[in-house]
Amino acid sequence: MTVIECGENIASAAQASSHSMAEAEYPKIRFGVVGCADIARKLSRAVSLAPNATLHGVGSRSLEKARAFAAANGFPAGAKVHGSYEAVLDDPEIDAVYVPLPTSLHVRWAVLAANKKKHVLLEKPVALNVAQFDEIVAACESNGVQLMDGTMWMHHPRTAKMTHFLSDANRFGQLRSIHTNFTFAVDADFLENDIRVKPDLDGLGSLGDEGWYCLRAILWAANYELPKTVIASRKPEINKAGVILSCGASLYWEDGKVATFHCSFMTNLTMDITAVGTKGTLHVHDFIIPYEEKEASFYAATESSFDDFVTKWRAQPSKHIIKTDIPQEVLMVTEFSRLVADIKFNNSKPEKKWPTISRKTQLVLDAVKASIERGFEPVHI
Amino acid sequence: MTVIECGENIASAAQASSHSMAEAEYPKIRFGVVGCADIARKLSRAVSLAPNATLHGVGSRSLEKARAFAAANGFPAGAKVHGSYEAVLDDPEIDAVYVPLPTSLHVRWAVLAANKKKHVLLEKPVALNVAQFDEIVAACESNGVQLMDGTMWMHHPRTAKMTHFLSDANRFGQLRSIHTNFTFAVDADFLENDIRVKPDLDGLGSLGDEGWYCLRAILWAANYELPKTVIASRKPEINKAGVILSCGASLYWEDGKVATFHCSFMTNLTMDITAVGTKGTLHVHDFIIPYEEKEASFYAATESSFDDFVTKWRAQPSKHIIKTDIPQEVLMVTEFSRLVADIKFNNSKPEKKWPTISRKTQLVLDAVKASIERGFEPVHI
Numbered sequence: 001m002t003v004i005e006c007g008e009n010i011a012s013a014a015q016a017s018s019h020s021m022a023e024a025e026y027p028k029i030r031f032g033v034v035g036c037a038d039i040a041r042k043l044s045r046a047v048s049l050a051p052n053a054t055l056h057g058v059g060s061r062s063l064e065k066a067r068a069f070a071a072a073n074g075f076p077a078g079a080k081v082h083g084s085y086e087a088v089l090d091d092p093e094i095d096a097v098y099v100p101l102p103t104s105l106h107v108r109w110a111v112l113a114a115n116k117k118k119h120v121l122l123e124k125p126v127a128l129n130v131a132q133f134d135e136i137v138a139a140c141e142s143n144g145v146q147l148m149d150g151t152m153w154m155h156h157p158r159t160a161k162m163t164h165f166l167s168d169a170n171r172f173g174q175l176r177s178i179h180t181n182f183t184f185a186v187d188a189d190f191l192e193n194d195i196r197v198k199p200d201l202d203g204l205g206s207l208g209d210e211g212w213y214c215l216r217a218i219l220w221a222a223n224y225e226l227p228k229t230v231i232a233s234r235k236p237e238i239n240k241a242g243v244i245l246s247c248g249a250s251l252y253w254e255d256g257k258v259a260t261f262h263c264s265f266m267t268n269l270t271m272d273i274t275a276v277g278t279k280g281t282l283h284v285h286d287f288i289i290p291y292e293e294k295e296a297s298f299y300a301a302t303e304s305s306f307d308d309f310v311t312k313w314r315a316q317p318s319k320h321i322i323k324t325d326i327p328q329e330v331l332m333v334t335e336f337s338r339l340v341a342d343i344k345f346n347n348s349k350p351e352k353k354w355p356t357i358s359r360k361t362q363l364v365l366d367a368v369k370a371s372i373e374r375g376f377e378p379v380h381i
Numbered sequence: 382m383t384v385i386e387c388g389e390n391i392a393s394a395a396q397a398s399s400h401s402m403a404e405a406e407y408p409k410i411r412f413g414v415v416g417c418a419d420i421a422r423k424l425s426r427a428v429s430l431a432p433n434a435t436l437h438g439v440g441s442r443s444l445e446k447a448r449a450f451a452a453a454n455g456f457p458a459g460a461k462v463h464g465s466y467e468a469v470l471d472d473p474e475i476d477a478v479y480v481p482l483p484t485s486l487h488v489r490w491a492v493l494a495a496n497k498k499k500h501v502l503l504e505k506p507v508a509l510n511v512a513q514f515d516e517i518v519a520a521c522e523s524n525g526v527q528l529m530d531g532t533m534w535m536h537h538p539r540t541a542k543m544t545h546f547l548s549d550a551n552r553f554g555q556l557r558s559i560h561t562n563f564t565f566a567v568d569a570d571f572l573e574n575d576i577r578v579k580p581d582l583d584g585l586g587s588l589g590d591e592g593w594y595c596l597r598a599i600l601w602a603a604n605y606e607l608p609k610t611v612i613a614s615r616k617p618e619i620n621k622a623g624v625i626l627s628c629g630a631s632l633y634w635e636d637g638k639v640a641t642f643h644c645s646f647m648t649n650l651t652m653d654i655t656a657v658g659t660k661g662t663l664h665v666h667d668f669i670i671p672y673e674e675k676e677a678s679f680y681a682a683t684e685s686s687f688d689d690f691v692t693k694w695r696a697q698p699s700k701h702i703i704k705t706d707i708p709q710e711v712l713m714v715t716e717f718s719r720l721v722a723d724i725k726f727n728n729s730k731p732e733k734k735w736p737t738i739s740r741k742t743q744l745v746l747d748a749v750k751a752s753i754e755r756g757f758e759p760v761h762i
Contacts, residue, residue, distance in 0.1 A: 042690050176648045179560045183657055229615065235637050248639060250631065256616050258629060260560065260641045267557045269685035270662045274653055276564055281651045285664060286694065293693045304650035309423050311708055312674045313667065327692055
């Protein structure tokens with residue numbers, strides 16, 4: 001197996017130049033965190049570590065909870081602590097908000113944030129359905145604020161390297177089939193009490209929490225070309241309240257590309273992309289959260305073949321290792337803050353790429369859900 | 382990543398004991414090769430290398446071709462060379478035949494071989510459909526001869542190690558989802574002239590040649606429990622003569638297990654098993670032909686989880702390396718010959734395990750084909 005180290009600290013080097021620009025030209029973007037979800041701990045740490053962002057405030061329905069959260073998550077001494085989400089949005093010093101609230105609350109709070117001229121970093125799934133997301137997009141567009149979803153792996157330098165491989169007509173050729181999965185095993189308490197099994201909170205369940213990543217990876221590999229037809233797999237697991245605990249689907253494109261995915265709360269932690277092209281193959285087994293924080297790898301194969309007696313491979317896949325000093329969630333916050341600063345201080349327009357790919361992901365996710373609801377009938381997009 | 386070397390030369394050690402028994406007690410099993418297909422070169426080499434088997438004869442429709450094949454493939458000086466398949470079957474000194482003929486000819490020649498009291502090592506797919514295979518099984522049973530298909534990876538010591546992992550309730554738990562694929566990119570000449578694109582020869586195309594392995598792997602992982610329902614993927618590629626060039630399917634079990642597979646003549650060489658259980662995950666990327674002839678590996682993960690901030694994995698998959706002095710196809714020939722010797726010299730009954738799993742594989746393969754033919758309708762098994 002050939003091992004290729006793709007330059008040391010790619011992110012570090014790349015960021016160094018953008019930091020110096022951001023740091024030299026613009027003040028740091030001031031974040032407000034709307035809600036104290038568990039994932040907000042990771043995001044708050046990322047804001048602390050981002051060179052062009054700072055934690056400015058946090059709001060919870062309970063002032064006590066907000067205080068405890070700020071104290072535990074490295075908020076600076078002057079950070080504002082609020083006993084409501086509204087108070088965060090009303091703080092004129094806050095530039096941008098991070099919204100980790102349950103999916104059912106996204107449309108309300110993201111639209112309100114946009115209307116209060118706050119830029120919005122929104123947890124995934126972005127909404128309960130694409131119609132709700134379109135309300136959020138419309139509010140952000142009419143208020144000129146940046147919208148980005150919290151799909152962190154998009155910002156890992158490994159992803160750029162993998163994109164490069166998938167785009168290489170000589171090494172990968174054309175994508176023809178792809179399989180992705182994301183599963184993790186939850187405990188009895190989760191199955192009883194987590195917001196992700198509650199129809200009125202994260203009502204999309206495993207499809208929203210895990211399938212989102214699988215579908216994003218498929219769209220990413222397909223250069224964001226939407227499939228024409230989506231057919232959900234039979235036998236999804238659904239709890240008594242009607243929330244999906246495991247499911248999957250097949251996706252079909254006009255040109256014959258085929259994708260499948262599987263997601264589940266009921267099996268061991270697994271996250272794979274297997275993308276097969278006319279000339280090459282991509283394998284990655286930790287695409288959402290890399291095994292290690294500062295180093296990640298993928299496997300690329302090109303024009304693989306057997307020896308004469310078909311007893312071994314002639315060209316084996318090579319392992320590509322990408323090092324990064326800066327974790328992917330910090331790169332996400334940095335990129336979001338860079339766009340916000342560019343709007344705030346440089347009169348730039350919001351970057352449409354991010355809401356566009358969020359919308360496509362939600363659109364396909366909606367189709368999977370519709371196919372399940374219609375008894376696994378094909379749903380055309 | 383933890384790397385675990387599973388004992389040096391497992392196969393070598395295991396075989397050493399069975400050889401000494403076979404060699405001490407019984408003469409070598411004498412093989413006749415029926416047809417000079419390309420794959421017969423590999424199998425002839427395997428017979429030469431097997432301690433309990435010997436190349437005794439080869440037959441082709443052309444005597445010249447048979448002569449050239451014997452000369453090029455290490456047949457001993459006294460080996461018989463025949464200008465017909467019948468002559469091989471009529472040679473009273475031949476114990477067993479290897480049948481690498483096109484699938485459409487299997488039923489005729491395997492049945493005839495069995496009726497001539499020859500044990501049958503039969504290439505895959507074993508027949509054009511399960512009804513044909515049942516004729517072969519009936520002929521072998523009534524003549525008391527061993528039947529085994531040529532699925533070599535079943536005999537690699539890695540497979541036994543992986544079976545052990547999948548059967549481990551503590552490390553793997555219960556299988557819930559599995560994806561397999563087998564693809565390779567053929568050239569223009571293959572698409573025009575190879576027997577695998579000809580409806581009257583290997584009429585099952587990619588499904589028979591590649592899908593066979595995907596389905597076998599799925600059944601193997603499911604402990605050979607048959608799925609209840611099979612639904613072919615849409616958009617299979619089919620040539621003008623009606624032969625499948627790429628296809629896939631979803632398989633469903635009563636207990637909620639789900640499997641998907643994809644096979645294709647049109648994309649890069651790729652062969653994966655991704656099996657996800659309630660407690661563990663198995664990954665292998667070269668399950669049919671290992672990257673190396675004498676060393677193979679797989680990845681096993683158990684109770685994987687994240688660190689507190691969900692920025693990296695707590696327990697990463699471990700890589701298990703299995704060394705073998707004896708290639709898998711030689712182990713296959715050795716096991717087949719051991720069974721034949723036990724019948725011939727020890728009055729044993731044929732081992733039913735092998736035709737049983739061949740039949741199950743063919744049964745599911747037939748269901749995939751039927752689903753394609755019925756416009757991707759569910760087919761119940």
